[in-house]
Amino acid sequence: MNIPNDLRYTKTHEWVKINEQEVTVGITDFAQQEITDIVHVELPDLGKHVNINQPVAIIESVKSAFDIYAPLSGEIIKINTLILEKPELINKFPYLDGYLFKLKIANINDLNVLLSVNDYQKLVTER
Amino acid sequence: MEKLLNEISTCCQPAYDISCDINIEINIPSNLQRCSSLHFPNITESDLLRHFTNLSRNNYALSTTFYPLGSCTMKHNPLISEQVARHYRFNQIHPYQDELTIQGNLEIMYKLEQDLCAISGMDYFTLQPAAGAHGELTGLLIIAKYFETIKQKRTTVIIPDSAHGTNPSSAMLAGFNVITLDSTHDGQINIDKLKQLLNENVAAIMLTVPNTLGVFEKNILTITELAHNNGTIMYYDGANLNAIVGIIKPGDLGFDIMHINLHKTFAAPHGGGGPGSGPVGVKKFLEPFLPIPRIINNKTHFVFNYEKHQSIGKIKAFFGNFPVILKSYVYIKLLGAEGLINSTKQAVLNANYMLAKLRDNIDVPGGHKCLHEFVLSLKSILKNGVKTVDVAKRLLDYGYYAPTIYFPLIVEESIMMEPTETESKQTLDKFIEIFKIIIFKEMLDESDKIKCAPHTTIVRRLDEVIAARNPVLRW
Numbered sequence: 116m117n118i119p120n121d122l123r124y125t126k127t128h129e130w131v132k133i134n135e136q137e138v139t140v141g142i143t144d145f146a147q148q149e150i151t152d153i154v155h156v157e158l159p160d161l162g163k164h165v166n167i168n169q170p171v172a173i174i175e176s177v178k179s180a181f182d183i184y185a186p187l188s189g190e191i192i193k194i195n196t197l198i199l200e201k202p203e204l205i206n207k208f209p210y211l212d213g214y215l216f217k218l219k220i221a222n223i224n225d226l227n228v229l230l231s232v233n234d235y236q237k238l239v240t241e242r
Numbered sequence: 243m244e245k246l247l248n249e250i251s252t253c254c255q256p257a258y259d260i261s262c263d264i265n266i267e268i269n270i271p272s273n274l275q276r277c278s279s280l281h282f283p284n285i286t287e288s289d290l291l292r293h294f295t296n297l298s299r300n301n302y303a304l305s306t307t308f309y310p311l312g313s314c315t316m317k318h319n320p321l322i323s324e325q326v327a328r329h330y331r332f333n334q335i336h337p338y339q340d341e342l343t344i345q346g347n348l349e350i351m352y353k354l355e356q357d358l359c360a361i362s363g364m365d366y367f368t369l370q371p372a373a374g375a376h377g378e379l380t381g382l383l384i385i386a387k388y389f390e391t392i393k394q395k396r397t398t399v400i401i402p403d404s405a406h407g408t409n410p411s412s413a414m415l416a417g418f419n420v421i422t423l424d425s426t427h428d429g430q431i432n433i434d435k436l437k438q439l440l441n442e443n444v445a446a447i448m449l450t451v452p453n454t455l456g457v458f459e460k461n462i463l464t465i466t467e468l469a470h471n472n473g474t475i476m477y478y479d480g481a482n483l484n485a486i487v488g489i490i491k492p493g494d495l496g497f498d499i500m501h502i503n504l505h506k507t508f509a510a511p512h513g514g515g516g517p518g519s520g521p522v523g524v525k526k527f528l529e530p531f532l533p534i535p536r537i538i539n540n541k542t543h544f545v546f547n548y549e550k551h552q553s554i555g556k557i558k559a560f561f562g563n564f565p566v567i568l569k570s571y572v573y574i575k576l577l578g579a580e581g582l583i584n585s586t587k588q589a590v591l592n593a594n595y596m597l598a599k600l601r602d603n604i605d606v607p608g609g610h611k612c613l614h615e616f617v618l619s620l621k622s623i624l625k626n627g628v629k630t631v632d633v634a635k636r637l638l639d640y641g642y643y644a645p646t647i648y649f650p651l652i653v654e655e656s657i658m659m660e661p662t663e664t665e666s667k668q669t670l671d672k673f674i675e676i677f678k679i680i681i682f683k684e685m686l687d688e689s690d691k692i693k694c695a696p697h698t699t700i701v702r703r704l705d706e707v708i709a710a711r712n713p714v715l716r717w
Binding site: 152155178180202203 | 407648649651707
């Protein structure tokens with residue numbers, strides 16, 4: 116299972132790539148394996164203000180539908196429209212072409228709530 | 243696979259002649275006349291009969307096999323209900339008929355409402371909703387209307403993470419935001435978390451009792467009291483009512499509003515997309531908001547009452563799915579109070595019998611006792627790359643309908659079984675034997691056989707992913 120070192124994580128299996136106030140959000144390799152083959156994605160509207168832990172996107176597989184939570188509060192500044200047409204990109208490249216959206220975060224201090232790579236590794240192996 | 247009618251059609255055999263001698267050119271303008279021929283299949287009556295008989299043999303149904311589909315209550319539906327519903331005195335009636343000419347129908351609906359009140363502890367029922375999820379939506383619209391009337395702005399509904407997916411969908415459709423409540427490890431409501439979530443914004447809590455693990459919510463009285471102290475309405479999802487009919491009433495537990503799936507607990511056929519029925523019951527304070535028309539008994543006869551200014555309005559064409567309502571009425575009268583109670587006890591006994599035979603070697607997240615159904619987690623016994631879905635498909639090879647899998651979401655590799663009260667011990671024993679052969683023998687010795695299952699069905703394993711990503715909706 117791939118858990119890149121340069122990312123931060125959430126308990127609900129989202130990953131966050133931090134670039135100053137802009138962050139990229141996706142779901143982890145572990146999450147895509149658990150969800151299995153993804154067949155449909157619903158993304159938030161561009162410009163939407165989201166609150167931390169609020170359900171903002173939906174990922175659907177043949178198994179079930181899953182809520183994706185905002186890892187941080189902020190404004191949606193970009194959505195990955197490519198995965199709307201090709202949801203399998205999330206299964207194939209969860210950390211690259213399969214990202215979900217980019218967020219301009221409201222409060223830089225929120226970053227402290229995110230898990231480190233070690234914490235996330237621990238979370239996943241304890242299951 | 244059985245060929246389509248057009249594929250078995252040939253031009254050189256005797257078949258029905260459907261040509262007619264009406265001169266369409268006189269009656270229909272030329273721009274509306276069809277230019278190409280109709281391609282009606284040319285088939286003998288015996289071939290046609292065989293075609294449909296062969297197709298019907300491919301049905302998986304309760305009339306051919308055990309159907310332990312958890313959470314769906316696939317019980318036997320008495321055939322006398324079908325006979326009554328097909329009687330010409332019922333099936334020739336039109337909803338536009340004058341009320342005075344359909345007094346019998348109205349009386350049956352009125353009496354079924356009263357029976358459901360007696361069974362559930364609610365004060366009033368509407369029979370209009372066309373299915374369980376439609377009942378949920380109706381219930382939530384009633385709740386929204388209630389708060390609008392008492393001028394309180396409440397925007398959220400709390401739903402546990404073990405709930406049926408229709409609960410959050412219905413709440414969203416009715417205009418509420420949904421807050422998900424995490425369950426404890428044994429599937430119970432987490433009271434401390436519920437207390438944190440309750441505030442002046444919470445319109446309702448939707449609960450399924452017993453919950454989707456088949457376990458009774460032991461703190462239910464505390465939960466309904468907490469809700470009521472907060473001015474929040476308690477919604478009872480009747481999906482699992484089969485476990486408690488005649489034993490306890492949702493109304494007595496503190497629920498204010500509920501729906502019943504007649505096609506589950508009260509033995510009307512499951513629609514498979516066709517007609518179901520999801521009556522909604524309410525306590526007295528919610529009665530003004532029920533859909534119109536209401537049936538009232540004005541001493542001399544039954545009439546429809548449309549004069550209810552606070553009603554949420556009409557939610558279904560005419561008066562609900564009457565044949566389904568009729569079948570459930572027949573079922574209730576057939577069993578009587580004692581029969582309903584015995585059915586509940588037998589349903590719980592059957593589920594516990596199965597669970598007792600399986601629990602020693604398999605994880606049971608809900609504990610070692612259940613009500614009408616139970617959930618197993620196969621996670622710790624899966625071997626050689628086999629998944630729960632493969633086990634379910636393998637059961638088809640043995641002629642069984644597969645149990646529910648991957649629900650509830652809170653249990654990994656879950657498989658949910660509900661035998662219902664209408665199955666015999668012999669049927670349950672045979673199924674348990676086969677299930678154990680698959681998971682304890684084939685999984686070790688012949689795992690490929692499971693992973694490639696089913697082998698004996700009309701079609702082999704379908705590619706669900708391609709079907710979902712690129713659906714072909716026309717032939």
